[in-house]
Amino acid sequence: MTGIDEMSDADYMALKDEVFECTHKEPVTHLFNTVVGKSRGGLRIHQEKSEKRTSSFKHKLFAYQFTLFNVEKQKEISCRAVDTSYQKAKQKAAIKLLNQLEDTTQMPKNLIGFPNYRGHDFFIPVFLPLFWNKFFVESLVRATEIASTNKSKFKLFYGIKGLFEEYRKASFDQNFSMVNNPGPSTQPGRKPDLKIDQFIIKILLLLRIEQKDYATPGGDDTTLYKDIMRKLYEEFKTSNPFEDVLNFNFKIEFECSTCNQIDKYIINQPYLILRRSYFGVFNSLNDAMDTEKS
Incomplete structure (x- = not known):
C-alpha cells in the first residue's frame, strides 16, 4: 500500500x-x-x-x-x-x-432470530447471544484448528459451527431473507435455501442420543444450554477453547459447624443453577450468592 x-x-x-x-x-x-x-x-x-x-x-x-x-x-x-x-x-x-x-468477527446487524418451523424456538435464547459475542466467534475459529485434526470426534462442535456460518451468511445477503423452509428450494433462479433448519436438527439428534426428550418439538432453553456446554467439554476436554469465554469464577466462603474453621474456594462454572423461587426474593445473582442458605 x-x-x-x-x-x-x-x-x-x-x-x-x-x-x-x-x-x-x-x-x-x-x-x-x-x-x-x-x-x-x-x-x-x-x-x-x-x-x-x-x-x-x-x-x-x-x-x-x-x-x-x-x-x-x-x-x-x-x-x-x-x-x-x-x-x-x-x-x-x-x-x-x-x-x-x-x-x-461479529454478526451483521439485520438478523434477530431463527426460523421456527418445528417448535425449536428454545434455540434462540441459547445461540443468538453466543453468535453476537465476538469472543465466542473468535473461539469458534480457534476450536476449528483443534477439531480439524479429527472431525469425527467433534460432531456437536461442527453442528454449532455450521449453524453459525449459515446464520451469518443470511445476514450478509438480503436474498436469503425469507428462505430456509425445510427442504431445498426449487424456484428457478433462486439461490439454494440455507441449512439453518438442517443444522438445528443435527444438533438435536446428537443430544437425543442421551436424552430422548429431544425427540419431540418444544424444549427448555436452560436444559439445552447445559447440555451444549457439557457436550463441548466432553469433545474438547482440557483443550476447550470456549472455557475462558463461557465460564465464570465466583468465590464461596463457608464455616465448618464442628470446628468453626472458615474456608474459601474459587469455583469455575459454565453455568449456575438457581431455584425459580429465588427470582422473587433476590434482586441479583450477588444477593443469592451472599445468602448462606442459597
Whole structure:
C-alpha cells in the first residue's frame, strides 16, 4: 500500500467520495476504548495523517490512517479516509476499520432470530447471544484448528459451527431473507435455501442420543444450554477453547459447624443453577450468592 503521504490527487479524491454507515456514535472512542482497550495488549494501533491541495478541489484535503496490529496473529489491518478536516477524516477512518473488523468477527446487524418451523424456538435464547459475542466467534475459529485434526470426534462442535456460518451468511445477503423452509428450494433462479433448519436438527439428534426428550418439538432453553456446554467439554476436554469465554469464577466462603474453621474456594462454572423461587426474593445473582442458605 502506498504511504499515506505519497497518495496521488486521484487517490485523495476517491477516498473523499467514500460513504459508509456506522452504528457507533463515537467511532474513534469505541475503537480505542472498546476494541483496543479491552484487548489487554492483544491489539496495538498506529496513526498517520497527511494533507494535500489537489488541482480538482479548491480547499485542502486531509487524510488519516489507522493501522491495527494483532500481536498474537502477527497481522495488521490498515484503513484510511479523506475529508475536509483531520477530525472528519479520523472519524471516517475509524468507522472503516470498525466495519472491517465486524465483518470478520461479529454478526451483521439485520438478523434477530431463527426460523421456527418445528417448535425449536428454545434455540434462540441459547445461540443468538453466543453468535453476537465476538469472543465466542473468535473461539469458534480457534476450536476449528483443534477439531480439524479429527472431525469425527467433534460432531456437536461442527453442528454449532455450521449453524453459525449459515446464520451469518443470511445476514450478509438480503436474498436469503425469507428462505430456509425445510427442504431445498426449487424456484428457478433462486439461490439454494440455507441449512439453518438442517443444522438445528443435527444438533438435536446428537443430544437425543442421551436424552430422548429431544425427540419431540418444544424444549427448555436452560436444559439445552447445559447440555451444549457439557457436550463441548466432553469433545474438547482440557483443550476447550470456549472455557475462558463461557465460564465464570465466583468465590464461596463457608464455616465448618464442628470446628468453626472458615474456608474459601474459587469455583469455575459454565453455568449456575438457581431455584425459580429465588427470582422473587433476590434482586441479583450477588444477593443469592451472599445468602448462606442459597
